[in-house]
Amino acid sequence: MTTSHTIWIVDDEKSIRWVLEKALRQDNWQVSSFESGDRMLEQLQHTRPDLLITDIRMPGIDGIELLKEVQAKYPDLPVIVMTAHSDLDSAVASIQSGAFEYLPKPFEVDEVVSIVTRALAHQGKHQVSPASPVTRNGTAIIGQAPAMQEIFRAIGRLGKANVTVLISGQSGTGKEGIAQALHKHSTRAAKAFVPLNMAAIPRELIESELFGHEKGAFTGASQVYRGRFEQARGGTLFLDEIGDMLQETQTRLLRVLSDSTFYRVGGHQALQADVRVIAATNKDLEKLVAEDRFREDLFHRLNVIRLHLPTLAERREDIPDLAAHFLRRATDETGEKPKRLKPETLDYLCALPWPGNVRQLQNVCRWLAVMTTSQEVMIEDLPPGLMATGVMQTQHGQPPQQNSAQEEEVWEESLRTWAAQKMSQIKPGDPGIIKDATGRFERIMIQSALRQTRGRKRDAALLLGWGRNTLTRKILELGLADDDLSE
Numbered sequence: 001m002t003t004s005h006t007i008w009i010v011d012d013e014k015s016i017r018w019v020l021e022k023a024l025r026q027d028n029w030q031v032s033s034f035e036s037g038d039r040m041l042e043q044l045q046h047t048r049p050d051l052l053i054t055d056i057r058m059p060g061i062d063g064i065e066l067l068k069e070v071q072a073k074y075p076d077l078p079v080i081v082m083t084a085h086s087d088l089d090s091a092v093a094s095i096q097s098g099a100f101e102y103l104p105k106p107f108e109v110d111e112v113v114s115i116v117t118r119a120l121a122h123q124g125k126h127q128v129s130p131a132s133p134v135t136r137n138g139t140a141i142i143g144q145a146p147a148m149q150e151i152f153r154a155i156g157r158l159g160k161a162n163v164t165v166l167i168s169g170q171s172g173t174g175k176e177g178i179a180q181a182l183h184k185h186s187t188r189a190a191k192a193f194v195p196l197n198m199a200a201i202p203r204e205l206i207e208s209e210l211f212g213h214e215k216g217a218f219t220g221a222s223q224v225y226r227g228r229f230e231q232a233r234g235g236t237l238f239l240d241e242i243g244d245m246l247q248e249t250q251t252r253l254l255r256v257l258s259d260s261t262f263y264r265v266g267g268h269q270a271l272q273a274d275v276r277v278i279a280a281t282n283k284d285l286e287k288l289v290a291e292d293r294f295r296e297d298l299f300h301r302l303n304v305i306r307l308h309l310p311t312l313a314e315r316r317e318d319i320p321d322l323a324a325h326f327l328r329r330a331t332d333e334t335g336e337k338p339k340r341l342k343p344e345t346l347d348y349l350c351a352l353p354w355p356g357n358v359r360q361l362q363n364v365c366r367w368l369a370v371m372t373t374s375q376e377v378m379i380e381d382l383p384p385g386l387m388a389t390g391v392m393q394t395q396h397g398q399p400p401q402q403n404s405a406q407e408e409e410v411w412e413e414s415l416r417t418w419a420a421q422k423m424s425q426i427k428p429g430d431p432g433i434i435k436d437a438t439g440r441f442e443r444i445m446i447q448s449a450l451r452q453t454r455g456r457k458r459d460a461a462l463l464l465g466w467g468r469n470t471l472t473r474k475i476l477e478l479g480l481a482d483d484d485l486s487e
Contacts, residue, residue, distance in 0.1 A: 005120055009033040010040045010054040010066065011082075016105075020053065023109040024116065037066035048074060051119055053112075056083035056094070064093050071098040078119040082107065088141040088152050092185045095156025102156070104149055110467030141177050142322050145315035146459035151178065151307055158305065159185045164257070166242075166302045167280040169309030172359030175280040176240060178307060183236040188276055191235030196228050199241040206249050208265050211256075217266025229262055229273050237275045242302065243283035243294065254298045277302070312354040312361060314452070319350045319361065326362045327377075330369035339369060341377045348379050352386065443478050446471070 007029050009020050017033040024031045032049070034040040038060045040052075052070060056063035067079050081094040084105040094102045100119045103112065143149065155178070158165065165182060167175045176195060183193040201209050208217075212227030228237055239245075245253070256262045257277065261270045279302045288294035312319065323341060331338050341349070354360055364383060372381045422433045445464060453459035461471040 006030045006049040007051045007053065007116065008040060008049040010037055012036065012055065012058045019109065020112065023113060027113060037061035041069065048077065051078050051116060053080045053082065056081060064097055067097045067099055078122060080115055080119060088181060091152030092156040095153060096159045096185065102153055104144065108467035110469045114467065114469055141181055142325055143315065143318050145310065145318050146462045147310040148315060148318065154307055155181050155185055158182060160187055162276055163304045164302055165278045165305045165307060167278065167307045167309065169282065170311050170357055171282045172357035173309040173311060174358045175309060176238065178309065179238045179278045179280060182278055188235050192232050193236045193238065194228050194232035195238040195240060197240040199244040203246060206246060207252065211262050211264055213265035214267045229275055232275045234274055237277050239277065239279045241281060242279040243281040243285055243288055250295045250298050254295060254301060257301045312357040316350050320346055322358065322361055323349060323365060326365035327369060330366045334369050336369050337375055339372060339375050339377055345377050345379050439478060442474055443480065446474060446480065
């Protein structure tokens, strides 16, 4: 590794600066650190680094403003933004302001080294030019889970792109919220965001709702009606539950996406379709295509960029922040006194299966805001429907963690039995069993993590508590082939 690269770190936390300095110097980079953005800007008047790593929330100038100032002077200087506040606006503001990468805390040191290496390799190439300031008024999309962080990054990177986006995920995962965020952080934000749920429109009215109709086009059409494509002109049209769209309507939509023109029902004048289309579905569109229930050519038109939302059960680490947000918002709306979930209640909620996903959690918080009398919410204050859920069947009102503890006891007992059997078979001169056990354990954990993240190594590494480089090295060491990882 060459010693020619100079890296600056800006963070008001001394421990973070120390860890990063130590890690980066081990790779023979020259490192300087600053406790504030103001001090770094003073130094920038005399010299400049090859790469900058900055926190977002700091006393004085914050990381976003610092990033904008640096990008204005040195647009080719790669900047990595890190923050302990893993919210949508932080991610989008960082990326749209020109950050090379957005890094949520806590992070693995080898992950930082990997990103720094990649950023230095791209040095000299122009980064995304600074965008207009992103409003940061408390977007209600919360997510520290790796899958949500990837979606935040995608929203930031799609800000200037006018491409069609397909959002998939179970009902209640927040698809419309993501669509609104895509609109809010796009160049079309000043125009309308127009949603239309395809499953909620009667069959005979779908084309009229989408494309409008002329006066006298059919019985009851007493005046000209501007459809959703016209209402969304210059803005974003969000087509929810696109998998429920009728075949004949699919054909008309495909023509609009192909030609950017359409006709009102009963009309003869071609109208321009100046909209960005975002579609969403809770169905398997690939399966519908295979069954000839959804046009393949339309699927490919919609599936330019695909964002898949995880279920709430797949992002349990977000439940505390989501619950606090929904409970606070519900009490504000109803005028009730602020309420707080007791730790055991929060643990209880985190163990639920949540088949209704984020929407179900939001409704539970609204119920609690109105129905609980005390400011501290206890387990017995939860709605009766939750108490009847299978995972909540516990004795004496104890939290569901007891079930997990029992499962852990069974697992540990099985391990003890296996270890005893193996040790009884060891002969003098034979190797011990630790290496064999560790290899088996790591193999199973890697396979499980990659199944959970659908093969995304970065997210799998976070689940395992490793950096991506460590995961890649382990896969090679264990000789895991692609077939092994897809089991």
